[in-house]
Amino acid sequence: MSVVINTNASAIAAKNNLNKSNAMLQNSLARLSSGSKIVNPADDAGGLAVSMKMSAAIKRTAAVNNNIANAQSFLQTQDGALGTATKILDRMSELRTLADDVTKNSTDKGNYNTEFQALKGQLDAITGEKFNGVSLFTDASSAASLSVSITEDGGKSVSISQAALENSVGTALTGGSDTLTATNLSSITSALQNVATIRATNGAQSSRLQFASDMLSVNQQNLEAANSRIIDVDVAEESTQLARANILVQAGSSMLSQANASSQVALRLLG
Numbered sequence: 329m330s331v332v333i334n335t336n337a338s339a340i341a342a343k344n345n346l347n348k349s350n351a352m353l354q355n356s357l358a359r360l361s362s363g364s365k366i367v368n369p370a371d372d373a374g375g376l377a378v379s380m381k382m383s384a385a386i387k388r389t390a391a392v393n394n395n396i397a398n399a400q401s402f403l404q405t406q407d408g409a410l411g412t413a414t415k416i417l418d419r420m421s422e423l424r425t426l427a428d429d430v431t432k433n434s435t436d437k438g439n440y441n442t443e444f445q446a447l448k449g450q451l452d453a454i455t456g457e458k459f460n461g462v463s464l465f466t467d468a469s470s471a472a473s474l475s476v477s478i479t480e481d482g483g484k485s486v487s488i489s490q491a492a493l494e495n496s497v498g499t500a501l502t503g504g505s506d507t508l509t510a511t512n513l514s515s516i517t518s519a520l521q522n523v524a525t526i527r528a529t530n531g532a533q534s535s536r537l538q539f540a541s542d543m544l545s546v547n548q549q550n551l552e553a554a555n556s557r558i559i560d561v562d563v564a565e566e567s568t569q570l571a572r573a574n575i576l577v578q579a580g581s582s583m584l585s586q587a588n589a590s591s592q593v594a595l596r597l598l599g
Contacts, residue, residue, distance in 0.1 A: 336587060339584060339587035339588050339590075341587075345576075345580050346583075346584055349576035349579075349580050350580075353574055353576075356573055360566055365558070372558070376559075379558045379559045382555040382558070386551050392477055392480050393541055395476065396537050397541065399474075402462065402474075402488065403533060405457075405464060406491070406530055410491075410493070412454060413451060413454050413493065413523050414524070416447050416451050417497070417516055417520045417523065420447050420451075421513060423443060423508060424511060424516060426440055427440050427508050437508065437509060441508040444507075445507075451497060455467070455494040465490055465492065465494065467492075472489070473487040474487065478540035479544075480547070486540065488533045489533065493523070497519040
């Protein structure tokens with residue numbers, strides 16, 4: 329190689345290598361400090377795009393799971409109201425049977441009727457109960473339904489019932505005009521059967537929502553794992569790269585210093 333003064337090719341090569349090593353060092357520091365493998369889009373443009381879609385899907389999955397939990401709370405509140413209605417109907421049927429006792433006089437039966445009418449009023453009040461402003465039961469002759477999405481893309485849903493409780497227990501029980509002795513026991517037992525059917529439907533819907541929630545939880549877990557493999561830095565691997573880049577930077581600095589000093593050979597020749 330020629331001995332020249334104006335151009336130091338060795339120093340230029342050493343400088344370029346030092347710049348590359350320093351860039352590697354800075355990237356490793358940025359990844360380790362942020363915990364992310366993708367510090368800027370140029371690191372992995374395709375991976376970044378996939379990660380953004382996965383992150384959005386993860387958030388939607390969590391939101392859907394939250395909506396399902398609220399729907400389950402609605403059903404649990406509804407079942408609580410139905411359970412209370414069942415107890416009321418049980419007591420009403422008991423009162424109606426007691427009123428048939430031939431040893432009871434008209435005053436005794438009047439006392440039974442007072443409780444019977446109070447229970448009818450409470451049963452009527454239950455039919456108007458709400459959960460966060462949404463009616464637990466419909467006042468129509470047939471049940472209405474609420475649609476609950478069970479997938480993050482909104483492709484599938486489950487209907488939960490707003491049962492027609494007032495119609496199921498019968499107007500004779502909620503009207504408030506019929507006396508205890510004028511009420512047929514069969515109408516009360518029929519109302520009990522209707523409430524039992526509504527509770528069975530409630531339980532079936534709640535069970536399905538629970539399984540849907542479990543499936544969403546599994547999906548979310550695996551989406552997060554897949555997204556992590558794209559964007560999360562492997563600390564052990566990146567620490568090794570950091571140590572390598574640090575050594576290269578130190579070696580490059582030393583070699584650049586040596587290359588810059590090599591031009592002094594020309595001075596000695598001139599001397």
